[in-house]
Amino acid sequence: MFSYMSYMLTAVAALLVTCDALCKCPGIPGLFGIPGLPTRDGLKGQSHLSGLPGSLYTEVCNILDLKRRLSRLEGVLALNGKIIEVGEKILASNGKEVDFPSALESCEEAGGTLATPTNEEENKAVLGIVKQYNRYAYLGIKESETSGQFMYMNGIPLNYTKWHPHEPNGKGSEKCVEMYTDGTWNDRRCNLYRLTICEF
Ligand code: MAN
Ligand code: CA
Secondary structure (H helix, E strand, O other): OHHHHHHHHHHHHHHHHHHHHHOOOOOOOOOOOOOOOOOHHHHOOOOOOOOOOHHHHHHHHHHHHHHHHHHHHHHHHHHOOOOEEEOOEEEEEEEEEEOHHHHHHHHHHOOOEEOOOOOHHHHHHHHHHHHHHOOOEEEEEEEOOOOOOEEEOOOOEOOOOOEOOOOOOOOOOOOEEEEOOOOOEEEEOOOOOEEEEEEO
16 A cells, blocks of 8 residues: 555656646646647657646646646735735734634634744744734734643644743733734733734
8 A cells, every 4th residue: 555655656746747847738838838839749759748648647737727826826915915925834814803712713714723933934924914003913822721831722832932021921810922013922811802813
């Protein structure tokens, strides 16, 4: 089973690499449909792609096309300031200020979770949105049963923190975390109205 899986993965990976260079897909620049470039039919018999099942060929073109269309959409959304991309994460706000459970719920309903900075770069990206709205935001961090210990929503202990000097100081009475407009963190009660920033 394992060797079959790895064979298939290798085959598909090889196909994708080959296809990136040679596959001529309709509507993709540098691929099918560009005047002067060979068509897929023109490649038949001369490239090592010949003999590939047409359906597989079509599927690879479909995947390349989807990737291109998704990155165009991301480009438009980023250009219009609707999203910020940081590493593999996408950050976005609906501009609403609600309590912690409501903020978390609206992020999860949208298929994401509350913004959870795990390094300096991500913290700066979240700060960008906090500054844009000039509002404190709840982060996707909660205090554990052991007061003073904070964790991610999945219960894993924090591997990056940006506490404001003398924070956290709630000693179990402030179970949520807000980001200030300078990017530092404060433990705070969960029932305040704070900006919703989600990550996807
Ligand atoms: C001050 C600080 C914070 C604390 C809030 C609660 O700003 O002591 O640590 O969370 O008060 O109102
Ligand atoms: Ca505090």
